[in-house]
Amino acid sequence: MAQTxxxxxxxxPIRNRKKPLxxxxxxxxxxxxxxxxxxxxxxxxxxxxxxxxxxxxxxxxGPAKFHEYAEVLRDLGxxxxxxxxxxxxxxxGLIAMFGLHIAAAYTTKExxxxxxxxxxxxDGQKSYPGGRDYVAANYASRTMRWTGxxxxxxxxxxxxxxxxxxxxxxxxxxGDPYNNLSTSLGNLPVxxxxxxxxxxxxxxxxxxxxxxxxSLGLNNPKYNNARKGLAAGLAGVILLGNLSFPILTxxxxxxxxxxxxxxxxxxxxxxxxxxxxxxxGGE
Amino acid sequence: xSENNINITLDVWRQDGPADKGRFETYEAKEISTDxxxxxxxxxxxxxxxxxxxxxxxxxSDCREGICGTCSLMINGQAHGPNKGQATCQLHMRxxxxxxxxxxxxxxxxxxxxxxxxxxxxxxxxxxxHAGGYITVSTGSAPDANLTPVPKEAADMAFDAxxxxxxxxxxxxxxxxxxxxxTSAKVQHLNLLPQGQSExxxxxxxxxDTMEDYFGTCTNHGECYEACPKEISLDFIAFMNRDYVKAKxxxxxxxxxx
Numbered sequence: 001m002a003q004t005x006x007x008x009x010x011x012x013p014i015r016n017r018k019k020p021l022x023x024x025x026x027x028x029x030x031x032x033x034x035x036x037x038x039x040x041x042x043x044x045x046x047x048x049x050x051x052x053x054x055x056x057x058x059x060x061x062g063p064a065k066f067h068e069y070a071e072v073l074r075d076l077g078x079x080x081x082x083x084x085x086x087x088x089x090x091x092x093g094l095i096a097m098f099g100l101h102i103a104a105a106y107t108t109k110e111x112x113x114x115x116x117x118x119x120x121x122x123d124g125q126k127s128y129p130g131g132r133d134y135v136a137a138n139y140a141s142r143t144m145r146w147t148g149x150x151x152x153x154x155x156x157x158x159x160x161x162x163x164x165x166x167x168x169x170x171x172x173x174x175g176d177p178y179n180n181l182s183t184s185l186g187n188l189p190v191x192x193x194x195x196x197x198x199x200x201x202x203x204x205x206x207x208x209x210x211x212x213x214x215s216l217g218l219n220n221p222k223y224n225n226a227r228k229g230l231a232a233g234l235a236g237v238i239l240l241g242n243l244s245f246p247i248l249t250x251x252x253x254x255x256x257x258x259x260x261x262x263x264x265x266x267x268x269x270x271x272x273x274x275x276x277x278x279x280x281g282g283e
Numbered sequence: 284x285s286e287n288n289i290n291i292t293l294d295v296w297r298q299d300g301p302a303d304k305g306r307f308e309t310y311e312a313k314e315i316s317t318d319x320x321x322x323x324x325x326x327x328x329x330x331x332x333x334x335x336x337x338x339x340x341x342x343x344s345d346c347r348e349g350i351c352g353t354c355s356l357m358i359n360g361q362a363h364g365p366n367k368g369q370a371t372c373q374l375h376m377r378x379x380x381x382x383x384x385x386x387x388x389x390x391x392x393x394x395x396x397x398x399x400x401x402x403x404x405x406x407x408x409x410x411x412x413h414a415g416g417y418i419t420v421s422t423g424s425a426p427d428a429n430l431t432p433v434p435k436e437a438a439d440m441a442f443d444a445x446x447x448x449x450x451x452x453x454x455x456x457x458x459x460x461x462x463x464x465x466t467s468a469k470v471q472h473l474n475l476l477p478q479g480q481s482e483x484x485x486x487x488x489x490x491x492d493t494m495e496d497y498f499g500t501c502t503n504h505g506e507c508y509e510a511c512p513k514e515i516s517l518d519f520i521a522f523m524n525r526d527y528v529k530a531k532x533x534x535x536x537x538x539x540x541x
Contacts, residue, residue, distance in 0.1 A: 005302045006396040008404040013496040014393060023531060031500040032491055032527050108500040112459035115393050115499035130294060130307065130386035133360030136505035137458065144502065211503040217525025219518050 014114040031108050032215075038104040039212035041097040046205065046234075048094055053241040060248075063178035063259040067274040070177050105148055140207040147204040154197035161190070175267035176274075182256040185249035194246040202239035206231050288314045289381040293328065295340055296388045298397050305397065307386075317377040321364065322347060322354060324376050341400035347372040349512060352448030355455070356401060357388040362452035362510035370450060370512035390455035394497040405451045407497040408465060412449075414493040415486035416469045418478050437475045444472035446513040456510035459499035464507040466494045467523035468515045474526060484530035491527050 006012065020026045027033035058069040072078075077086035134142070157167075162180050165172030170184040185191050209231035213219065248254045256262055261273035290313045298305035310332075315324050322344050329339035345353035354371040358364035364374040379385065389397055394407035433441075447468035454462045470487050473479030479486070501520060508517050 005300070008301060008396055008398055009406050011394045011396060011404065011407045011410075011497060014498075015496060017492065017496060026531050027528060030491065030527070030531075031495050032524055033531065035500065036524065036528050108502075111495070112461065112499035112502075115497070116391075116458070116460035117393065128357060128360060128388055128391060130296070130357070130388045131360045132357075132458075133365075134458075134504075134506065135361065135509040141502065141504045142458070207503075214501075214503045214517065214521045215524060217521045217523075217528070219521030219525070221518070224518070 014111070031111055034104040034108050035215040037100055038108070039215040041101040041104075042208050042212050044097045045094070045101060046209070049201070049205070049238060053238060056245060057241075059178060059181060059245065059254055063176070063261060064274045064277040066178045066181075067176065067271075068278060070175075071271075102148070102152065105145075109145060138207075140203040141211075143203060144207055147200040150197060150200040151204060154193070154200070157193065158197075173265050173267075173270065176259070176261065176264070176270045178254075178259050179256055179262055181245070182249055182254050182259070185246045185254070186256070188250065191246035191250050195243055198239060198242040201242070202235040205238055206235035209234050287317045289317055289376065289379065289383075291315060291324075291376075291379060291382070292384045294384065294386045295401070297340070297400050298389075300399060301396050315376055317375070319376050320347065320372055321356070321358065321374040321376065322372050341398070341402050343402045344372060349373045350448060352450035355390045355403065355450060355452070357386075357390060357455055359386055362390065362456040363450075363512050367509065368512060368514045370448070370452075373512070390451050392451075392454045392460035392498065394460070395451065395454065403451075405449070408449055408451060408454075408462065410497065411462065411466055411490050411493045412469060414489040415482065416473070416490065417482075418473055419481060420478065431477050433477060437477075441472050441475040443516065444468040444475065444519055447472070447511075447515050448513055450512060452510040452512060453507035453515075454498060456506040457499065457501075458504060458506065459502055461501045461507075462494050462498040463501040463520045463523070464511060464515055464517070466490055467519035470523050470526065471519045474522075483526070484533055484535060487523060487526040488530045491523065 018029060021029060027036065055069060055073070059066045074084055074087055076090070140147075160166040161170065161184050162177070165174065165180065167184075169187050169190060170180055173179050185194065210227050213227050245254070260277060261270045264270040264273050290311070293310045293312055294307045295310060296305055297308045310328055312324060312328050315327060319327070322342070325340060325342055332339045343353050343355060345351045347354075349370040349372055352370070354363075356363065356371045358371065358374070363369060363371050364378065366374055366378060387401065389395075389401045389403045390405075391403075395403040395405060397403050445468075447465060449465060449469075451462075451465070453464035454460055457463075470490050473486060474483050503517075503520075505517055508515065
């Protein structure tokens with residue numbers, strides 16, 4: 001009968017409070033600070049998603065222009081910063097933002113788990129055994145913890161597919177993004193993966209965009225009513241933009257048959273071929 | 284009279300003590316007046332249980348007019364029942380139909396240990412209040428009226444925040460068991476007023492840090508606002524987040540230079 005009876009006047013804290021670190025590390029020590037970091041990195045990642053989508057519309061201008069866009073990215077800061085340097089600085093920034101975003105999400109989720117499951121629930125149950133009726137929480141907000149990992153898995157797949165060329169379904173040619181994109185998305189199963197993942201991304205962005213205003217404390221009655229609309233609009237535009245690539249490939253608007261340099265499989269050769277094409281187009 | 288009576292079935296959480304295992308028990312509540320409040324309905328059920336020599340259902344209540352924050356109850360999965368801006372004591376049985384099946388549970392969170400049946404200890408919320416829910420004023424003779432001018436907007440906002448009765452519905456309704464709405468109301472109620480300025484940054488830091496000792500993190504679902512009997516706005520959570528990070532950034536050795 002050595003049952004422990006909880007002290008009802010002094011409930012057991014769910015964490016051991018640590019000594020405060022100097023700024024800015026003390027921001028990370030609190031959940032509100034982590035939500036702040038999650039929101040800031042979310043804004044950065046949202047910027048990347050938008051820039052990535054807009055840049056990808058170059059694919060509609062044909063293989064040569066798409067190749068040129070890829071080259072411009074490598075030459076960012078052209079003339080001042082050595083080739084590939086700025087691109088790598090941006091990439092490292094993105095990786096850092098992803099890392100912080102995921103770490104903040106995981107650790108705050110763990111805090112909430114500790115705060116909500118406990119001895120006063122029925123054995124093995126984490127929530128109300130009698131059921132809970134959600135009023136405000138929508139599908140997007142309740143699935144943030146699922147759409148997040150889905151996006152991470154999709155990101156790894158996407159990098160392996162079109163950046164590293166590790167997957168067998170594409171005829172991967174370094175330096176010919178049009179060839180890679182059109183042969184990859186030309187596969188129906190791959191196109192379906194892209195479509196499903198982008199729906200998850202749009203749901204994540206919908207709740208994230210609304211939520212970040214709250215987390216950052218950007219609250220002003222003048223524009224509060226516009227926040228849900230902004231979130232829906234942004235998620236909608238990103239969804240339509242990103243879905244257009246697999247769909248246009250499936251219907252044949254983006255097709256590797258339109259790629260005049262498809263026969264070259266070496267980076268140097270197809271670069272030469274594309275530059276030849278571009279110089280004719282410029283006349 | 285009889286046409287205003289309804290018969291309902293209750294599934295009530297029964298738990299003998301803090302360390303005991305709980306279970307649902309089903310009660311038939313017959314001939315309940317639709318004019319009675321939910322708590323009065325439970326009183327009637329309890330009277331009948333006592334007549335049958337059974338243990339009555341323990342639940343908390345005090346003022347029964349929606350201003351004390353003592354009553355709780357998760358009714359059909361919603362804190363304080365289905366109506367917006369009402370505490371359980373203000374919920375009337377006319378909200379329900381004859382033959383309804385109603386599930387009644389206590390407010391649940393790790394930091395809300397169950398005392399017995401439907402009564403939970405909300406002492407963790409008192410800990411948050413102790414950490415900074417006060418102001419420093421000089422005692423003595425009463426100050427002159429209007430000695431400290433308060434802008435109308437600030438007074439209105441502070442009043443809206445002060446409407447929080449500390450019932451814990453926000454924690455119960457939150458999927459993360461977060462007490463953000465309660466804490467933000469208590470922080471902002473004083474932070475918005477000139478009388479609360481001297482402890483402003485200390486208050487938000489200490490109250491939030493204490494909140495995080497006991498409760499979960501906010502994911503901005505907005506369930507708390509829907510459950511709140513006083514309809515405390517989610518805006519206060521944003522204001523609290525802003526003040527908290529500001530407090531972390533501020534170097535209070537430069538006090539008075541902000």
